[in-house]
Amino acid sequence: MSGDFLDEEQSFHDRDKKKFRKERRHAQETDRSKFKKTDQKEVKKEFDPNLPRGRVLAITGEGIWIDDGVNRRLCILKGLLKKEKLQAKNLIAVGDFVRYWEHSILHVEERFSSLARQDISGRKEQLIAVNIDQVLIIASLTEPPLKPALVDRYIIAARKGNMHPILIVNKIDLLSKASEQEKELFHAFVAAYEPLGLPILSVSTTSGVGIEALRCLMKGKSSVFSGQSGVGKSSLINVAFGLTLKTGDLAQKTFKGTHTTTTAEFLTLPGGGYCIDTPGVRSFGIWGLEKRDVTSHFTEITELAYGCKFPDCAHIEEPHCAVLQALEEKKLSPLRYESYKSLLAEARGDIDNWTRDKL
Numbered sequence: 001m002s003g004d005f006l007d008e009e010q011s012f013h014d015r016d017k018k019k020f021r022k023e024r025r026h027a028q029e030t031d032r033s034k035f036k037k038t039d040q041k042e043v044k045k046e047f048d049p050n051l052p053r054g055r056v057l058a059i060t061g062e063g064i065w066i067d068d069g070v071n072r073r074l075c076i077l078k079g080l081l082k083k084e085k086l087q088a089k090n091l092i093a094v095g096d097f098v099r100y101w102e103h104s105i106l107h108v109e110e111r112f113s114s115l116a117r118q119d120i121s122g123r124k125e126q127l128i129a130v131n132i133d134q135v136l137i138i139a140s141l142t143e144p145p146l147k148p149a150l151v152d153r154y155i156i157a158a159r160k161g162n163m164h165p166i167l168i169v170n171k172i173d174l175l176s177k178a179s180e181q182e183k184e185l186f187h188a189f190v191a192a193y194e195p196l197g198l199p200i201l202s203v204s205t206t207s208g209v210g211i212e213a214l215r216c217l218m219k220g221k222s223s224v225f226s227g228q229s230g231v232g233k234s235s236l237i238n239v240a241f242g243l244t245l246k247t248g249d250l251a252q253k254t255f256k257g258t259h260t261t262t263t264a265e266f267l268t269l270p271g272g273g274y275c276i277d278t279p280g281v282r283s284f285g286i287w288g289l290e291k292r293d294v295t296s297h298f299t300e301i302t303e304l305a306y307g308c309k310f311p312d313c314a315h316i317e318e319p320h321c322a323v324l325q326a327l328e329e330k331k332l333s334p335l336r337y338e339s340y341k342s343l344l345a346e347a348r349g350d351i352d353n354w355t356r357d358k359l
Contacts, residue, residue: 047107051099057266093127094264113162118285125287129224134164138227149339173204192333205239222274229280
């Protein structure tokens with residue numbers, strides 16, 4: 001044994017144990033190799049099909065509220081389920097169908113759709129809502145300002161999660177009082193996003209414009225309201241369905257006295273359909289974003305790319321780029337192009353959470 005090795009071994013044993021455990025835990029958390037798809041073979045767990053079935057309504061500080069079709073009950077996750085440490089930050093989400101016994105959730109059924117984001121660490125998937133038909137992406141004309149890049153993030157996340165995206169621009173009654181810059185941004189947004197073939201609805205809780213159309217879009221469907229803080233998600237639900245919700249206050253209203261820590265809350269709507277209201281966000285990192293997710297969303301850029309000189313052109317600063325030429329000739333929306341650049345950088349791992357907050 002060499003002297004260098006003995007010195008290294010002695011140095012190791014002299015380390016503070018608490019510090020070592022902390023470093024080891026950090027290394028394990030940042031090791032993405034254990035998340036390879038080949039290592040994540042799903043194990044089908046047997047469960048009694050005769051167990052009662054319920055749906056998750058809210059996740060609060062007290063536990064998980066479920067609806068069994070007759071009553072609401074407060075449950076907890078069975079210990080074995082809580083030990084399933086995968087890439088998901090939360091093992092259960094609002095909208096989940098579960099099997100339970102008494103007050104313990106024993107099984108979570110397979111999901112047909114999900115809306116998810118990247119958690120703040122960037123290493124785990126944070127489920128927002130599951131088993132939902134459509135994502136209502138709420139933006140506002142002003143207060144806060146319209147953010148096309150955030151809209152694109154929600155569209156991609158919705159499609160990745162097998163949900164149908166719908167674009168809602170709230171506070172349209174403020175258009176006449178908006179600045180020239182705000183008016184130009186709104187009209188440029190509509191012109192750029194209408195060709196995507198997605199429903200775009202302008203609404204106002206003050207004047208009532210678009211509210212009936214919103215109700216029609218939601219009738220018989222399960223919908224999740226998502227968007228930036230302050231865009232008026234809860235206000236739209238209140239006006240459309242005669243409710244008196246406050247952001248983040250549904251659990252107190254529905255379950256009387258519980259302290260809510262939920263990220264989303266489930267409502268049965270009058271006239272048919274379901275709705276999940278979610279707290280607003282500052283940023284939205286797309287979980288598992290890949291380059292093909294970006295290129296498949298920006299179809300107008302993909303089509304222009306056939307005119308580029310180089311087949312691997314990223315359309316950022318390459319010479320003889322047909323996309324950059326179209327941008328210069330105003331044949332491509334600058335809003336869409338700027339969004340494309342930020343998402344492509346994120347797919348390559350060039351954008352961190354701090355930077356994304358500024359987008």
